[in-house]
Amino acid sequence: MSPHHADALAAVDLGSNSFHMVIGQLVDGEPQLVDRLREQVQLAAGLKEDKQISAEAQERALACLERFGQRLRELPSSQVRAVGTNTLRAARDTGDFLERAEAALGHPIEIVSGTEEGRLIYLGVAHRLSDDAGTRLVVDIGGGSTECILGERFESSVVHSLYMGCVSWSRRFFGDGVLSAKAMKRAELAARRELKGVARVFRETGWTEAVGSSGTVRTLHAMIRQNNFGDGTLSPESLDAVRDALLSAGKVDKLDIPGLKSERAPVIAGGFAILRACFESLDIQRMKSTSGALREGVVYDLLGRIRHEDVRERTVSRMQERYGVDRAQAARVERCALFLLRKVAQDWSLEADESARLLGWAARMHELGLAVSFRQHHRHGSYLLANSELAGFGREDQRLLAAVVGAQRRKPSAAALELLAAGPRRLQGLRLMVVLRLAVLLTRSRSPTPLPPLDLRAEGSKLVIRAPGSWLDEHPLTQLDLEEEVRQARFGDISLELEISEAG
Numbered sequence: 001m002s003p004h005h006a007d008a009l010a011a012v013d014l015g016s017n018s019f020h021m022v023i024g025q026l027v028d029g030e031p032q033l034v035d036r037l038r039e040q041v042q043l044a045a046g047l048k049e050d051k052q053i054s055a056e057a058q059e060r061a062l063a064c065l066e067r068f069g070q071r072l073r074e075l076p077s078s079q080v081r082a083v084g085t086n087t088l089r090a091a092r093d094t095g096d097f098l099e100r101a102e103a104a105l106g107h108p109i110e111i112v113s114g115t116e117e118g119r120l121i122y123l124g125v126a127h128r129l130s131d132d133a134g135t136r137l138v139v140d141i142g143g144g145s146t147e148c149i150l151g152e153r154f155e156s157s158v159v160h161s162l163y164m165g166c167v168s169w170s171r172r173f174f175g176d177g178v179l180s181a182k183a184m185k186r187a188e189l190a191a192r193r194e195l196k197g198v199a200r201v202f203r204e205t206g207w208t209e210a211v212g213s214s215g216t217v218r219t220l221h222a223m224i225r226q227n228n229f230g231d232g233t234l235s236p237e238s239l240d241a242v243r244d245a246l247l248s249a250g251k252v253d254k255l256d257i258p259g260l261k262s263e264r265a266p267v268i269a270g271g272f273a274i275l276r277a278c279f280e281s282l283d284i285q286r287m288k289s290t291s292g293a294l295r296e297g298v299v300y301d302l303l304g305r306i307r308h309e310d311v312r313e314r315t316v317s318r319m320q321e322r323y324g325v326d327r328a329q330a331a332r333v334e335r336c337a338l339f340l341l342r343k344v345a346q347d348w349s350l351e352a353d354e355s356a357r358l359l360g361w362a363a364r365m366h367e368l369g370l371a372v373s374f375r376q377h378h379r380h381g382s383y384l385l386a387n388s389e390l391a392g393f394g395r396e397d398q399r400l401l402a403a404v405v406g407a408q409r410r411k412p413s414a415a416a417l418e419l420l421a422a423g424p425r426r427l428q429g430l431r432l433m434v435v436l437r438l439a440v441l442l443t444r445s446r447s448p449t450p451l452p453p454l455d456l457r458a459e460g461s462k463l464v465i466r467a468p469g470s471w472l473d474e475h476p477l478t479q480l481d482l483e484e485e486v487r488q489a490r491f492g493d494i495s496l497e498l499e500i501s502e503a504g
Contacts, residue, residue: 007025007026008023008024008025008026008034008075008079009023009024009025009026009031009079009080009299009302009303009306010022010023010024010071010072010075010079010080010081010299011080011081011082011083011295011296011298011299011302012065012068012072012080012081012082012083012105012107012109012295012298013082013083013085013293013294013295013298014043014061014065014082014083014084014085014088014101014109015041015043015085015142015143015294016043016044016085016086016087016142016143016144016145016165016167016168017040017041017042017043017044017142017143017144017165017166017167017215017267018038018039018040018041018143018215019038019039019041019043019061019064019065019068020036020037020038020293020294020295021035021036021037021038021068021071021072021295022035022036022295022296022299023035023036023071023072024299026303031299031300031303035071037067037068037071039064039067040263041057041060041061041064042057042060042143042167043057043060043061043087043088043143044086044087044143044144044165044167044168045057045167045171046058046060047087047090047091047144050092051090051091051092052091052092052093053087053091053094053097058097058100061097061101062100062101062104065101065104065105066104066105068105069104069105069106069107072105072106072107073106075107077107077108078305078306078353079302079306080107080302081110081298081301081302082105082107082108082109082110083109083110083111083112083117083120083294083298083394084098084109084110084111084112085111085112085117085142085144085145085294086114086117086142086143086144086145086161086163086165087143087144088111089111089112089113089114089395090144090163094111095421098111110394110395110396110397111394111395111396112394112395113161113389113395114145114147114159114160114161115159115161115389115391116389116390116391116392116393116394117145117147117161117294118140118147118148118149118156118159118160118161119149119156119159119297119311119391119392120294120297120298120301121138121140121147121149121213121214121293121294121297122138122149122151122156122159122297123154123156123296123297123300123301124213124292124293124294124295124296124297124298124299124300125138125140125211125213125290125292125293125296125297126151126153126154126292127154127292127296127297127300128290128291128292128296129211129290129292134152134207134208134209135150135151135152135157135205135206135207135208136150136151136152136207136208136209136210136211137149137150137202137207137209137210137211137282137284138150138151138210138211138212138213139210139211139212139213139217139275139278139282139287140212140213140214140217140293140294141165141166141212141214141216141217141271141274141275142165142166142214143165143166143167143168143267144163144165144167144168145161145162145163145164145165146161146162146164146165146194146274146278147159147160147161147162148160148162148195148198148202148278148282150202150205150207158201158202158205160198162194162195162198163194164190164191164194164274165270165271165274166215166216166267166268166270166271166274167267167270168270169187169190169191169269169270169271169273169274170266170267170268170269170270170271171270172187172190172270173186173187173190173269173270173273174187174252174269174270177251177252177253178250178251178252179246179247179249179250179251179252179255179269180247180250181247184243184246184247184269184273187269187270187273187274188273188276188277188280189277190273191273191274191276191277191278192277192280192281194277195277195278195281195282196281199281199282202282203282203283209288210282210284210286210287210288211287211288211289211290212234212275212287212288212289212290213289213290213291213292213293214293214294215264215271216267216268216271216272216274216275217234217275217287217289218289218291219259219260219261219264219268219271220234220239220242220268220271220272220275221234221289222259222260223242223245223257223258223259223260224238224239224241224242224259225259226258226259227241227245227257227258227259229241229242229245233286233287233288234286234287234288234289235285235286235287236276236279236280236284236285239272239275239276239279242272243272243276245257246268246269246272252265252266252269255268301392310392311391311392312357312361312390312391312392312393314391314392315390315391315392315393316361316364316365319365319368319384319388319390320364320365320368323368323370323371323384324370324371325364325365325367325368325370326367326446327364328448329367329443329446330363330364330365330366330367331364332443332446332448333363333364333366333436333439333440333443334359334360334363334364334439336438336439336442336443336451337359337360337362337363337435337436337438337439338356338359338360338363339454340435340438340439340454340456341355341356341359341432341435343455343456343457344431344435344456344457344458344463347457347458347459348431348458349428350428350431350432355428355432358397358400358401358404358432359404359432359435359436361401362401362404362405362432362436363436363439365381365385365401365405366378366381366405366408366436366440367381368380368381368384368385368405369381369382369383369384369405372384378405378406378407378408378409378410379406379413379415379416381405381406382402382403382405382406382407382413382415382416382419383402383406385398385401385402385405386398386399386402386419396421396425399419399420399421400419400420400421400425400428400429400432402416402419403416403417403419403420403429403433404429404432404433404436405436406419407433407436407437407491408433408436408437408440409437409440411488412433412491426492427492430491430492430494431491431494433491434463434491434494434496437485438456438465438485441478441481441482441485442454442478444477444478444481445475445477445478452467452468452471453468454466454467461492461493461494461495462494462495462496462497463494463495463496463497464496464497464498464499465482465496465497465498465499466498466499466500466501467479467482467498467499467500467501468500468501468502469500469501469502472500482498483498486498
């Protein structure tokens with residue numbers, strides 16, 4: 001079955017230890033796996049103390065993405081979602097690397113927050129299990145972070161992302177290759193300390209079943225089954241037997257335990273310490289393992305977007321409700337902004353659906369900051385958007401939204417402009433800023449009366465707005481605002497010009 005079929009969906013997971021790609025084909029409305037690729041890139045192992053990714057790790061990543069890209073290049077971006085996780089969150093100055101990575105893959109790459117990663121993991125796990133009622137605990141130990149999630153059916157309710165993973169913990173406590181009881185105890189205690197701040201809410205909420213996902217848990221479960229440790233399940237007793245087997249080997253390069261693949265051996269001790277700490281801190285007595293994980297969650301989330309069940313829509317609606325947004329005014333601004341966008345989309349290369357979606361969401365949330373204070377409300381709104389957990393949004397989309405909202409009035413602050421990514425997305429953001437500013441200005445009266453026929457055209461970096469003179473005579477404050485905008489507004493090299501058409 002060709003992955004270039006119109007019904008294909010693909011997910012790429014740029015994890016801290018391994019990169020994964022899955023391709024599904026919609027069969028009776030559900031994605032059926034048709035291809036899966038995995039490569040151990042060890043991106044986290046290449047993260048230096050200064051938070052730069054080493055040249056060697058970058059080259060491993062780019063070579064892998066080039067291979068993945070060969071399978072995905074003919075798929076439209078609406079059918080592909082690529083996400084970067086903890087190592088890319090932690091790394092600094094990744095702009096050049098991400099640009100090269102996107103070119104190698106042939107598709108955009110989103111860096112997602114730990115909370116968004118947890119939501120997607122839970123979604124992938126939930127779709128692999130029976131659709132039972134009751135609260136489920138999911139623990140996912142990745143290369144650089146561990147996600148602990150509570151949820152019911154397909155919705156997560158509590159998500160915590162902890163900065164510890166099998167790669168980082170193995171490097172920190174077993175970096176010399178020695179597997180000693182002292183080092184293991186230190187690793188487990190350090191993991192319990194990381195869990196201390198979140199353990200209480202998990203224990204008090206409770207759950208009907210505990211599930212572990214991703215490579216560490218599945219490997220440990222395979223080791224337990226193949227060596228007849230304990231009762232063959234993931235339990236405190238069987239994990240203690242695994243600990244004894246690891247310590248008996250004495251060194252990482254001496255590990256030869258059935259169920260443990262050679263490529264997983266260098267990071268299993270750190271992953272084990274984290275899982276054993278989770279059992280202790282969260283009082284887990286039994287855990288099942290599943291193959292469902294982040295990439296499967298990405299596929300189902302992508303399917304929701306195609307079916308117009310986009311979680312981002314729910315996120316925006318919840319933000320409006322939480323901060324008491326005047327939805328009628330938000331809708332007026334959105335209609336005006338999208339009308340203006342259609343006028344300049346072709347000339348300004350804003351034709352993609354993505355630009356209209358981002359502008360619409362910015363319009364709907366542009367008055368979030370009023371819940372804090374009218375004074376500087378645009379900056380308050382920008383701060384809320386930049387620092388809230390927005391389910392479904394990647395880091396760069398979230399920053400772009402915050403920047404556009406933060407520049408809706410007065411002189412755009414340096415903070416708002418700094419939120420914009422470099423390259424093409426910066427120009428996209430600047431242009432969306434201008435369009436939203438004009439929409440906010442034109443609807444400032446908050447009147448339900450439709451606006452008169454307006455025209456907007458882009459001439460290179462100049463934007464010309466044409467309004468009827470008779471309407472401006474009847475709305476002198478709006479004319480004053482437009483003239484002030486023409487005098488003061490500067491976004492990069494973008495300038496504004498006002499033309500007044502003949503009255504009548």
